[in-house]
Amino acid sequence: MGIKIITDSVADIPKEIVNKLGIKVLPLTVNFEDGSFKDGIDITKEEFYEKLSRCKKLPTTSQISPGDFIEVFRPLVDDGDYIIAILMSSKLSGTYNSAIAAKDYLKGKNITIIDSKLVTFPQGLLVVEAARMVLKGYGETEIIDKVLYMRENMKCKFIIDDIEYLKKGGRLTPSQALIGKLLNIKPILTMNNGSLIYEDKVRGKKKAIKWVINWIRKNNYNLKETTVGLFHSDNYEFLMDLREEVVKNNDINEIIESKTGAVVGTHAGPGCIAIAFVT
Template identity: 40%
Template sequence: MVKIITDSVSDIPKEYIDMYDIKVLPLKVIFGDEVYRDGIDIDTKTMFDRLKTTNEYPTTSQVTPAEFEQEFSEVVNSGNEVICITMSSALSGTYNSALIASREFDANKIRVIDSKAITLGYGMIVIEAAKMASNGIGIDDIESRVRDLVNNMEYLIIFDTLEYIYKGGRISKSQYMMSNLLNIKVIMTMKDGQVVAREKVRGRKKAIKYIIDYIEKNESTLDGRVIGMNHANDKSYLEELKEAVLSKYIPSETIYSEVGCTVAAYSGLSAVALYYEKTKK
């Protein structure tokens, strides 16, 4: 049997983790000398509550080769195989940690795949792999499907504020202040494993409208397809996006989750996102 392993940045809902027996290894969230396991010792609300009362900005730490090796060993020694799907190698050393660990085992038993993404978009890839594994599909077919999805997932992420991008040192103070003044919302996507801006609009309503317009322009429909939506500590914003999408389309399955601490430290409060497999042209 094939066992699916991933990291906590995939932001997979707990019910799917339990349903498909997915193993999730946590990244670390670090405040000074305090180290927390993402999703285990700290959640997004707790992290943001702490950020409101301190100027100390958290850093994050990748999953180590030793942690991956321990999990790989348990699976392989039980007579099973591994598909390991990690967050983007362009944003973390987690993929390389898994790759290093995999070299201690038969290459046919362990396949390590770079999702080239973050959060639930690649979490959906992990879920698809786990569904296939639960149906007894072999490692080669699962790997082929996963690599196809890596190249064909759509990521439409609305950053409601650039505050945490500024605090993380990724934009200048003037850029941050101007975005606040103009009520700028940035629609982000994934490109070559990096989070990049796709469009900038003014206000939430225009940001959500941009996403609906984008779907209408680039997809025939989302009817009958699996889609994902998640939020960063703002369920009401998720409800706005959900209403806009589901009033037009009837997906076969909609997967909802909350952004974990690792991604939330980058996105800030009130980010929301939509994910789906693109129509092949």
């Protein structure tokens, strides 16, 4: 008997952390024109971005089915474990509802399903903290309360490098995308109540990084008492530029780096970088 932390592949938690903390990750499915692939199992992040760069039509993703959750939940419930599943935003996928359906089917009193209202590594930070608390001996109530607190106090910003993928996804018209490219526009996105939304735009990478540094400074965010997530969609060099400035301008407790996978990669495209932390 124990507490088991479960999440989906959208959380983009580095594999070494997944293995160290005993986190169970269920994959979404990535659908390209030439086939469907289990995220992180049938296709690596490197392979995903290589295929993304060559495809004319953006891939789609399929949610985890209730049956997939039942297959994972049932043996844990039978063993007397308490399950805490922390999943991607229910506004962006039906995965959360699939998990609820699986819980109802199993009549699982010892299953808590949490809508993180986040995606990629902001979601992952919730999962990592929950798994760390399990290893420290905390009970399920304390862990759930901490995750819910973190969810409501998560700050994150995404810098989009290549707006071509916003055009492909229908978020920009062709004329908007053309003007944006000519002006070297870098949109800045954030998460708000489960949705990924536009917040601002600047011209050029350096100004985008400066925008993030000024945002941290203006709000007096204290990074010394929190874990900072830095993550990218196949643009590590750009991420290191951001890391250098963040470290130079702040006292930081811990940094975890991650690479985003199919969901954010599809919509934001290669080149996106982001930062997340709890205040």
